[in-house]
Amino acid sequence: MAKRFVCRVADVPQNGLKEVEAEGGLKMLVASAAGEFFGYQAQCPHQDVSLCEGLYDGAVLTCHMHLWQWDIRTGAPMGIAEAPLQSFPLTVEGDAIYTGPQPSAIDVGELFRGLPAATLAQLSSHAASESHPAGAVLYKPGDPSDDIYVLDAGRVEFSIGRGEGAAPDGFMLKKGETFGWAALLEGHPQRIAGARCLENSTLLRISGKAALGVLENDPAAGFTVMRRLSGLIARYLASRGSG
Amino acid sequence: MRIRINARNRGFQYEAAPGETVLYAGLATGIELPYECATGTCGTCKAKLIEGSVRDAWPEAPGRKFVKSAQGECLLCQCVAEGDVTLEVAKFVQSTEPGACPVAAGAGVLRRPKLLTHDVMAFDVEFEQARDFEAGQFMVLAAPGVPGYRAYSMVNYERAPRRLAFVAKKKPGGGFSEWLFGEASDGAALRVFGPLGKATFRPGITNNLACIAGGSGIAGMMSILERAVGEGHFESHDGWLFFGVRRLADAFFLEELTALRERAPRLAITVALSDEPVPAEEAGRWPQLAFEQGFVHEVARRALQGRYQNIRAYVAGPPPAVDAALRLLLLEGKLTADHIRYDKFS
Numbered sequence: 001m002a003k004r005f006v007c008r009v010a011d012v013p014q015n016g017l018k019e020v021e022a023e024g025g026l027k028m029l030v031a032s033a034a035g036e037f038f039g040y041q042a043q044c045p046h047q048d049v050s051l052c053e054g055l056y057d058g059a060v061l062t063c064h065m066h067l068w069q070w071d072i073r074t075g076a077p078m079g080i081a082e083a084p085l086q087s088f089p090l091t092v093e094g095d096a097i098y099t100g101p102q103p104s105a106i107d108v109g110e111l112f113r114g115l116p117a118a119t120l121a122q123l124s125s126h127a128a129s130e131s132h133p134a135g136a137v138l139y140k141p142g143d144p145s146d147d148i149y150v151l152d153a154g155r156v157e158f159s160i161g162r163g164e165g166a167a168p169d170g171f172m173l174k175k176g177e178t179f180g181w182a183a184l185l186e187g188h189p190q191r192i193a194g195a196r197c198l199e200n201s202t203l204l205r206i207s208g209k210a211a212l213g214v215l216e217n218d219p220a221a222g223f224t225v226m227r228r229l230s231g232l233i234a235r236y237l238a239s240r241g242s243g
Numbered sequence: 244m245r246i247r248i249n250a251r252n253r254g255f256q257y258e259a260a261p262g263e264t265v266l267y268a269g270l271a272t273g274i275e276l277p278y279e280c281a282t283g284t285c286g287t288c289k290a291k292l293i294e295g296s297v298r299d300a301w302p303e304a305p306g307r308k309f310v311k312s313a314q315g316e317c318l319l320c321q322c323v324a325e326g327d328v329t330l331e332v333a334k335f336v337q338s339t340e341p342g343a344c345p346v347a348a349g350a351g352v353l354r355r356p357k358l359l360t361h362d363v364m365a366f367d368v369e370f371e372q373a374r375d376f377e378a379g380q381f382m383v384l385a386a387p388g389v390p391g392y393r394a395y396s397m398v399n400y401e402r403a404p405r406r407l408a409f410v411a412k413k414k415p416g417g418g419f420s421e422w423l424f425g426e427a428s429d430g431a432a433l434r435v436f437g438p439l440g441k442a443t444f445r446p447g448i449t450n451n452l453a454c455i456a457g458g459s460g461i462a463g464m465m466s467i468l469e470r471a472v473g474e475g476h477f478e479s480h481d482g483w484l485f486f487g488v489r490r491l492a493d494a495f496f497l498e499e500l501t502a503l504r505e506r507a508p509r510l511a512i513t514v515a516l517s518d519e520p521v522p523a524e525e526a527g528r529w530p531q532l533a534f535e536q537g538f539v540h541e542v543a544r545r546a547l548q549g550r551y552q553n554i555r556a557y558v559a560g561p562p563p564a565v566d567a568a569l570r571l572l573l574l575e576g577k578l579t580a581d582h583i584r585y586d587k588f589s
Contacts, residue, residue: 047287048309057574067569067580079579157249168247168254173333236252238337 003098006030006039006090012097015058019050022099028088030097031072033058038072039088039099045174046083061085084113086175105152105204109176111228112150115221119214126210131202138180138195138203145182145191147205151175154201159194169193170236181229183208247329248276249293250336259324263348264300265290266319267436270346273339277332279587281320281383281439282392286310287587288319295328301391344375344438351384353431354406356423359495362413363459364423365398368433373403378444378470379463379557381586382407382437386422392436393419396463396559400470410495412459442557442584443467446474450555450582451481455543455568457560461486461496463586467557468503468510477507483546484510487539487564489518491525501531515542540567544575551576558585 004023012018012032019042021027027042029051044051044063055062060078062069068081075085086108088099106112106124115123129152132138138149141162149156156179157171172179179195182188215222246265248255259268266288269276279285283301286309293315301321310316319330339346351368359365368384376382378400383392398408414420444452444467452471454464464484471477488494491514500512513533514526526534535542539560547554556578558568565585572578 055570055573057577060573060577062573062580064566064569067573067583069573069580079581081580167256168249170250170252170254171331172251235335 003091003100006097006099009037009092009095009097012037015056017052017054017056017061019052022088026088026099026102028099030090031056031061033072036073037090037092037097038075039090039097040070040075040085041088044068045085046081051085105150105176106206109150109178110232111178111225113176115224116218119218119221122214122217123206123211126214127204127206129202130205131200132197134197134199134201136197136201138197139191140194141191143191145180145188145208147207148178148180148183148211149195150204150206151177151179152202152204154203155198156201156203157196157198159196160192162194166194171198178232180208181233184212184225184229244324245327246324247294247327248274248290248336249329249331251333252335252337255336262323264320265297265322265324265328265330267348269319270339270439271348271436273346275337275339276319277334277336278320278439280306280394281436282394283307283318283321285587286318289316290319290322291316291331291333293329293331296325297322297328297330298325344377344380346437346439348434348436349374351407351433351435353427353433354429356427356429359410360493363410363493363495364413365408365410365495366423366427368407368409368435370405370407370435373405374407374435374438375403376407376438378466379442379584379586380438380440380466381463382409382435383439384409384419385434386419386427387432389418389422391418392434393417394439396440396460396466397438398462398465400466400473410459410462440586442559442586444470444557444584446470446476448476448555449480450553451550452476452483453543453547453554453556453572454482454484455487455539455556455558455560455564455571456485457487457539457564457568458493460558460560460564463559464557465496465499472503472507472510477509480509481550482507482510483543484512485515485539485543485546486512487515487517487542487560490516491519491522491534497529497532501529504531511546513542513546515539538567539564540571543568544571547571547576551578554578554582556583558583 006022007020012030018030029040029042031038049065061072069078070085075087091098155173158169159166160169244259246259255274257272277287279287283304283306286306289310306318351370354367354369356366381394381396383394385392395409413424456464517538520536521534556572
């Protein structure tokens with residue numbers, strides 16, 4: 001898709017913030033920092049709060065609600081923030097600011113974001129986009145765990161146990177959230193949970209073997225992905241307390 | 244009533260007693276459901292009803308502006324299950340950390356209500372059993388015949404206390420506050436839930452402490468400083484307390500603050516007067532305390548200039564004072580948010 005108009009340079013206060021609706025309807029936050037412009041998601045990734053109401057000193061953006069903070073040049077989380085900002089790269093032509101096509105779910109994905117473009121392109125070449133209606137079962141416990149999934153749009157629910165005994169075990173709703181990790185692990189040939197679409201959902205499906213092959217050819221990227229994957233697994237393990 | 248919570252990371256199940264809100268029942272079971280004010284204002288405990296039905300205990304709650312009722316959304320702190328229910332919480336939810344002070348509903352008795360200024364009242368709540376809490380935490384209190392809970396920070400700090408001390412500001416239309424300043428009398432039976440809140444101080448941190456409090460926001464700071472002084476924190480660290488009021492006549496706890504400072508000379512205490520120049524003679528009665536004219540964040544700005552290295556800050560008070568203090572700490576002090584503690588319950 002071609003470049004999309006975002007706003008005029010003059011619309012954004014110097015070292016300030018502006019919420020705009022880009023051509024095509026995408027709401028985004030535009031931040032000016034020492035003469036450069038950065039585009040991000042308009043809402044805080046934590047709760048429904050407009051980031052343009054946040055505190056901003058030209059370098060660090062702080063959401064006023066719970067003080068999540070980000071480096072404005074990268075969108076990387078700082079302090080207590082638990083998630084990065086989704087970035088929309090901007091270009092300036094004359095007095096107009098443009099953004100490019102929407103990044104894919106793999107580009108912004110929690111496992112893959114920030115990897116070298118060539119590696120992302122290879123991963124994307126192995127990804128098949130699938131749409132499933134609400135209620136569709138993606139896999140059941142015991143199914144072979146060949147593929148990983150990256151959520152593009154919609155909502156997917158997990159459950160543990162089978163049939164009547166199945167109990168909810170969390171859900172995913174953000175573009176780029178990744179599940180079916182077993183496909184990247186050694187010695188986990190079967191699904192241990194079930195996954196079902198709660199809404200009409202679009203997913204990118206990648207063969208675990210193919211993804212591992214790509215990562216083997218870029219060991220630095222592979223290391224980053226495995227560190228993130230360990231972090232995700234640890235996060236879920238930490239919630240297995242009582243209750 | 245069986246409550247099922249589907250959170251982003253897992254599911255939870257627990258029982259709620261008839262009339263008990265879904266939030267309070269979950270917190271008392273050891274499930275860290277999201278909340279901040281726990282009293283219907285902040286909207287943080289927003290959830291979506293999936294199955295069953297709930298009754299909204301306070302349909303006019305200010306926090307309802309954050310929920311879309313048409314889509315089945317509700318506030319966990321206000322909804323009471325009318326049978327088995329399933330709710331979705333679009334957040335990560337963990338179990339309470341081991342060692343946290345137990346959270347429970349209970350009954351307390353109002354003791355020694357006493358006016359400190361024309362619009363601030365101190366009071367105690369007595370319990371039959373000890374109610375442990377962390378310095379900086381709050382309880383929600385409900386008065387007989389007055390609907391809904393209100394949040395108040397504990398002023399004292401001790402282990403296994405049976406008496407919790409509070410202060411309340413007179414607020415027209417504020418249910419509990421109006422009752423307290425009106426018909427309340429020693430011995431009245433209160434309903435209590437808590438302790439709640441994460442803006443706590445525990446020994447072992449290696450930071451200097453900066454506390455910025457507006458008005459009755461001083462309550463939690465008293466508890467934090469009591470604990471910090473008691474643990475000897477200021478033997479090896481600096482401390483600053485800024486206490487903002489309009490006029491000197493609105494200030495309270497000046498004796499208690501003097502006593503804290505006598506035990507901890509590295510703790511500097513400044514009372515900020517926003518609405519009058521410092522009356523020299525009256526202020527002179529408190530030689531251990533400093534007095535300055537200005538809003539509390541302005542007074543803090545002057546004192547903290549160049550001293551933001553290694554600070555842990557606590558902030559409490561009316562929302563404009565809190566916002567101004569946060570601006571100061573983040574934008575000028577360049578503190579990262581993990582060095583700032585505050586609870587949004589005003």
